[in-house]
Structures are given as structure tokens and as C-alpha cells.
Amino acid sequence: MTAPAENHALEVVNLxxxxxxxxxxxxxxxxxxxxxxxLIIGPNGAGKTTLFNLISGDLRPNSGxxxxxxxxxxxxxxxxxxxxxxxxxxxxxTLFSDDTLxxxxxxxxxxxxxxxxxxxxxxxxxxxxxxxARKTLDAVGLLHLAAHPISDxxxxxxxxxxxxxxxxxxxxxxxxxxxxxxxxxxxxxxxxSLIAAIPRETTVIMIEHDMDTALDLAETVTxxxxxxVIVDGERDTxxxxxxxxxxxxxx
Amino acid sequence: xxxxxxxxxxxxLLLPPFLAGDFYINLASQILIAAIFxxxxxxxxxxxxxxxxxxxxxxxxxxYISALLTSKYGFGHGAAAIISIAGTVAMAAFFGVxxxxxxxxxxLMITLALSQVLWGLAYRLSDVTNGDxxxxxxxxxxxxxxxxxxxxxxxxxxxxVAVIAFLMMTIFVSSAFGSSLKGVxxxxxxxxxxxxxxxxxxxxxxxxxxxxxxxxxxxxVYYHKYVHPTSLSTTSSAEAxxxxxxxxxxxxxxxVAGAALVLLMKNYASAYVERWNMLLGLVFLFIVLVMPSGxxxxxxxxxxxxxxxxR
Numbered sequence: 001m002t003a004p005a006e007n008h009a010l011e012v013v014n015l016x017x018x019x020x021x022x023x024x025x026x027x028x029x030x031x032x033x034x035x036x037x038x039l040i041i042g043p044n045g046a047g048k049t050t051l052f053n054l055i056s057g058d059l060r061p062n063s064g065x066x067x068x069x070x071x072x073x074x075x076x077x078x079x080x081x082x083x084x085x086x087x088x089x090x091x092x093x094t095l096f097s098d099d100t101l102x103x104x105x106x107x108x109x110x111x112x113x114x115x116x117x118x119x120x121x122x123x124x125x126x127x128x129x130x131x132x133a134r135k136t137l138d139a140v141g142l143l144h145l146a147a148h149p150i151s152d153x154x155x156x157x158x159x160x161x162x163x164x165x166x167x168x169x170x171x172x173x174x175x176x177x178x179x180x181x182x183x184x185x186x187x188x189x190x191x192x193s194l195i196a197a198i199p200r201e202t203t204v205i206m207i208e209h210d211m212d213t214a215l216d217l218a219e220t221v222t223x224x225x226x227x228x229v230i231v232d233g234e235r236d237t238x239x240x241x242x243x244x245x246x247x248x249x250x251x
Numbered sequence: 252x253x254x255x256x257x258x259x260x261x262x263x264l265l266l267p268p269f270l271a272g273d274f275y276i277n278l279a280s281q282i283l284i285a286a287i288f289x290x291x292x293x294x295x296x297x298x299x300x301x302x303x304x305x306x307x308x309x310x311x312x313x314x315y316i317s318a319l320l321t322s323k324y325g326f327g328h329g330a331a332a333i334i335s336i337a338g339t340v341a342m343a344a345f346f347g348v349x350x351x352x353x354x355x356x357x358x359l360m361i362t363l364a365l366s367q368v369l370w371g372l373a374y375r376l377s378d379v380t381n382g383d384x385x386x387x388x389x390x391x392x393x394x395x396x397x398x399x400x401x402x403x404x405x406x407x408x409x410x411x412v413a414v415i416a417f418l419m420m421t422i423f424v425s426s427a428f429g430s431s432l433k434g435v436x437x438x439x440x441x442x443x444x445x446x447x448x449x450x451x452x453x454x455x456x457x458x459x460x461x462x463x464x465x466x467x468x469x470x471x472v473y474y475h476k477y478v479h480p481t482s483l484s485t486t487s488s489a490e491a492x493x494x495x496x497x498x499x500x501x502x503x504x505x506x507v508a509g510a511a512l513v514l515l516m517k518n519y520a521s522a523y524v525e526r527w528n529m530l531l532g533l534v535f536l537f538i539v540l541v542m543p544s545g546x547x548x549x550x551x552x553x554x555x556x557x558x559x560x561x562r
Contacts, residue, residue: 056444082446094441096434107434110427111446119428119459126427169445 008067009034009173009203010055015064017047017054017227024050025061026227032173032220034069035200039218039235040207043247047227048207049091052175056088057081068173082111085172089162089179091207095150101161102146105133108165136168140194156187163194174198176206180213188213215239223247264410268403276402277474278518282511283406283413284470289494289506290420291463296492297501298424299456300436301351302359304488305366308346309464311483312369313339314472318386319379328392336465343461347454354439366488373480385479389472399473409470416463421503423459432456493531497538499545508546 010032017025024047032038040048053059055066057078066074068084076084096104106129110116115126124130137143140160145153150161159179166174179195180188192213198204208214215221221238223231225247231238238244267279288310295301316335320326326334350361373380380386391399399405423429434442435449443449472478481487490513498509516534520527542549 058440058444077448078440078443079446079448082444088444090441094438096437096441098437099433103430107430107442108445110430111442115427116431116447117428119423119426121427122422122425123427123430124425165445 008032009069011067013065015054016062017050017059018062024227025054028229030222030229032203032205034203036203037217037219038205039214039221040205040224041221042224046224048224049177052088052177052207056086056175087166087169087171088175089166089177091177091181093158093162095158095161097150100147100149101137101142102130102133104150104161105136105164105168108168109133112169133168136164140164156183159183159191171202173203176204178207178209180208180210192217268406273402276406280406280409280474282514283409284467284474285510285514286507287413287416287463288467289491289510290416291460291467292491293495293500293506294420294456294460296495298432298436299453301453303362304359304485304492305362306464306491307483307488308366308369309339309343309461310468310471312342313465313468314478314482315373315380317469318389318472318478322386322389332469335469339465340458340462343458347457351450351453351457363485366483366485370480370483373483385477387477389476391473391476412470416466420463493535497535497546499547502547505545505547
């Protein structure tokens with residue numbers, strides 16, 4: 001028996017997505033408890049990012065259901081999902097490169113506030129937005145760069161801004177798409193500790209190829225291959241599973 | 252330095268009535284009207300990333316509504332102005348729903364098509380619009396009993412409206428909503444994921460730009476006391492778009508400089524060169540090659556460079 005839907009932070013039921021004849025998501029069902037740390041692994045082309053795009057609403061599924069804390073969000077536009085407490089980062093850095101770091105984080109805050117519709121006051125008038133943005137930048141160790149444009153900073157720092165925008169929203173469910181991609185060992189350690197410090201009110205679902213780092217952060221693991229869930233469960237069980245070795249780790 | 256710039260701008264706006272003859276005062280009025288129009292187009296092009304080739308629709312329709320109401324249907328100027336702006340805004344709301352089904356090139360083509368429909372109507376619906384003859388014999392309004400028939404008094408009137416328009420559009424783009432708009436221009440997908448509704452943000456901006464396009468149309472018809480289908484033509488849309496790009500899209504001074512440039516070329520070059528359009532083309536080519544981001548950003552980065560060298 002499955003628990004009632006409200007007890008899940010995220011529930012994906014029989015999700016299907018095909019691009020023409022190519023099925024990239026086949027009957028995927030996943031449930032994630034509130035506060036859980038879930039790692040999604042699988043070889044290239046397994047459908048991991050597609051699954052994220054379906055959950056965040058960038059793509060529409062052909063069939064199936066997506067529930068966020070019991071609310072059916074399957075066909076909601078992305079911006080409405082954000083207001084239900086869903087936030088995400090991108091595998092390819094998606095920042096506002098002419099704007100300052102502080103403004104980037106401010107946009108994350110603004111997205112969930114009614115002030116985003118105000119046309120009569122300059123953005124600089126909102127002192128609370130600036131304070132909250134700077135606090136988040138401080139948390140990721142980038143406060144000293146707050147006034148610099150994104151185009152001025154290094155790749156590793158951009159990864160942290162990517163994370164800061166999402167964290168500023170205090171999401172209930174956070175999707176991290178390869179937060180460690182392209183980082184040096186030192187930068188990895190920094191971002192790893194940032195992810196580890198995310199409060200338990202936030203459920204974290206993460207796609208990551210760097211198993212050494214990611215497995216430390218994860219409690220549960222889902223293995224995808226060819227758009228299907230191959231193994232799903234507690235971290236150590238999944239890692240020990242023969243099918244995991246076969247598909248992903250190689251024997 | 253900043254004060255010098257402000258003093259120069261204030262001087263160039265306030266002095267013409269005292270120093271210049273009627274010809275130049277009228278030219279200054281026309282530049283201000285074109286500047287309001289270019290600024291409203293820049294909300295779409297520069298701040299919204301929505302390149303429109305049909306913005307003359309709002310200028311032309313506002314001008315036609317006011318012209319027809321006052322000349323044919325006996326309306327006073329006040330009522331005609333309100334109806335004309337309301338009508339233009341309603342049209343922008345409707346056109347926005349159609350055009351914003353697409354972005355980029357698709358958006359541009361839809362705005363072009365819609366403006367062509369209106370241009371065709373102005374020509375062919377001659378029972379209402381007088382077709383190619385245009386609507387002539389119009390008058391200027393007399394707000395609070397002050398006649399605007401003299402070039403100087405009309406200039407003051409246009410200047411007041413232009414200053415208000417400039418301030419209102421400046422506040423618009425520097426507001427929290429302006430940040431939403433620029434964010435949607437740069438990263439629409441991310442903005443949607445952050446909780447912004449890209450479509451609605453674009454649509455509101457489209458309607459707001461239509462409103463100021465309508466205001467410039469009213470001033471346009473007051474100035475010329477005449478309206479012809481060319482006011483709705485693609486040429487007038489394209490001229491404004493070129494002005495915005497040449498001056499610097501996405502800046503506040505750029506469209507003003509661009510509009511001034513186009514009008515000065517039109518008035519001066521046409522006196523000496525018959526094919527002044529060709530000369531205008533060469534000037535644009537020069538700007539695009541030398542200052543690809545426009546005259547205003549180009550000159551200000553040049554000034555910054557010179558200062559660094561001189562230090």
C-alpha cells in the first residue's frame with residue numbers, strides 16, 4: 001500500500017514523454033518524501049534532464065501525473081509550479097549575465113512576490129529584497145562580489161550563483177541538475193558543503209555524475225536507463241544492486 | 252561633468268523658444284513627438300526583446316480617431332483625446348494577444364501584418380478616412396483656454412507631455428516590473444521557473460507601449476493638423492525602429508537621440524540631396540559599423556575611454 005499523496009513531497013506516476021518516435025520517458029514512477037535527499041543517476045541519454053523538465057513544466061508529458069505535496073501540477077505552466085514551492089537549477093548555466101550577482105538573486109526573490117508587478121517604484125526602493133539577496137549571497141560565500149556583473153566572475157562562482165538564486169526562493173522541493181558539472185576538486189568541496197547545508201524543509205532531488213561527491217549527499221537513489229526506472233531505493237541497496245553495476249558503474 | 256550634461260540637455264530643451272525662429276521651433280516639436288514615439292517602441296524592442304515592425308499602428312490610429320471625431324463627428328478635443336487613447340489602448344490589448352502568440356521573427360511578422368491591415372483600411376475605407384486625400388482642416392486643442400496655434404506655445408505643450416512621458420517610461424523600466432521585463436527578455440525560461448509569467452509581462456508592456464504610441468499620435472495630429480495613411484505605413488514603423496537601434500535600444504537616451512537624428516536628416520539632407528533616404532542609409536551603415544550598440548552607448552563608452560587616457 002502506498003501512503004496518502006499528501007505525505008509525498010513529489011509524486012510522479014506513470015509519466016510518459018516521447019519526441020516523435022523517440023520515447024525518452026517511459027512509465028516513470030517516483031515518490032519522494034518531504035526532506036528526502038534523492039540522487040538520480042543514469043548514463044547519458046537516460047532521460048534524467050527530461051524528467052526534470054517534465055517536473056518543472058518546461059516540457060509537457062504525453063501521459064501520467066505529477067503531484068507536488070498532493071497538488072496535481074501535471075499541466076500547470078512552470079511559473080505556477082514555482083508558486084507551489086518548486087525551484088530548480090540548470091545543467092547549462094542560465095544566469096542574467098549583464099546584471100550583478102545581487103540582481104540575479106533578487107530576481108529569484110522577486111519571482112515569488114507581488115512586487116514583481118509594481119511599475120511605480122524603482123527596484124532599489126525595496127530594501128528588504130536587497131537585504132535578503134545579500135544574505136543569500138553571503139551564505140554561498142559570494143557577498144564580496146555582489147556588485148559585480150555575472151560576466152566578470154569565474155565559472156565556479158557562476159555555479160554557486162545558480163544555486164543561490166534557487167536557494168533564495170526557500171523552495172519546498174529543489175531540483176539540482178548537475179550542480180557540480182565542470183568544477184575543480186576544491187570547488188566541488190565548496191558546493192558539496194553548500195548542498196549539505198540546505199535545511200530539511202527543502203526536499204532535494206539531484207542529478208549528478210560525480211558519484212564520489214553525490215553519494216555522500218544522497219539518502220536514496222534512482223537509476224534511470226533508456227527512460228525507465230531500473231532500480232529505486234535506499235542508497236546502499238541501489239549501489240549494491242547487480243543491475244546498477246551492469247548499467248552504470250560497469251563491472 | 253554630470254551637471255554639465257544635465258545643463259546641456261535642459262538648455263537645448265528650454266532655449267529654442269527664446270533663440271530660434273519658427274522653423275526650428277517646429278522642428279524641435281517634431282523631434283519631441285518622434286522621441287515619445289521612439290521611446291514607446293523602445294519599451295518593446297530594447298527592454299522587452301520584442302522587435303515590432305508595426306508600431307506606427309498606435310500612432311496612426313490615435314491620430315485618425317482624433318482627426319475623424321473632431322472633424323466629422325463634432326466632438327470636442329478633450330473627449331476626442333480620451334476616446335482616441337482608450338481606443339488605441341484597447342487595440343494594443345487585442346493586437347498584443349495575437350502578436351504575442353509568437354516571439355522573435357514571428358512576432359515581428361505578425362506586427363507587420365497587423366499594421367498593413369490598418370494601412371490598407373486607411374487607404375481603402377475612403378468613406379470614413381478620405382483614403383489617399385487624408386483628413387485635413389483640423390484644429391489644435393486649446394487646453395485651459397490657451398491657444399496652441401503659435402509654434403512657441405505648441406512647443407511648450409509638447410515639451411510638458413514629452414517630459415511626463417520620459418519620466419513615466421523611465422520609472423516603468425527601472426521599477427520592479429521593469430526588472431521582470433528585462434529578465435524575461437534575457438532568460439525567459441529561467442524567469443518562468445522562478446515564478447514570473449512571461450506572457451503576461453510582455454502583454455502588459457505591449458499595452459503600455461501602445462498607450463504612449465497613442466499619445467505621440469495625438470501630438471502628431473495636433474502638430475500637422477492633417478493625417479494621411481502614410482502615418483500608418485511600414486515606412487514610419489521602420490523609421491522609428493531604425494532610430495531606436497541607431498540611438499541605442501534598451502537605453503533611455505538612445506531613442507531620443509535616434510529620433511532627433513532621423514528628423515534632422517529628413518529636414519536638412521532633403522534640402523540638399525534629393526535622395527536623402529540614401530544618405531540616411533549611409534549614416535545608419537556608419538553607426539552600425541562603428542557603434543553597433545547605438546550612438547548613445549557608443550559615445551558614452553568613447554567618453555569613458557578618453558577620460559581613462561587623459562588621466
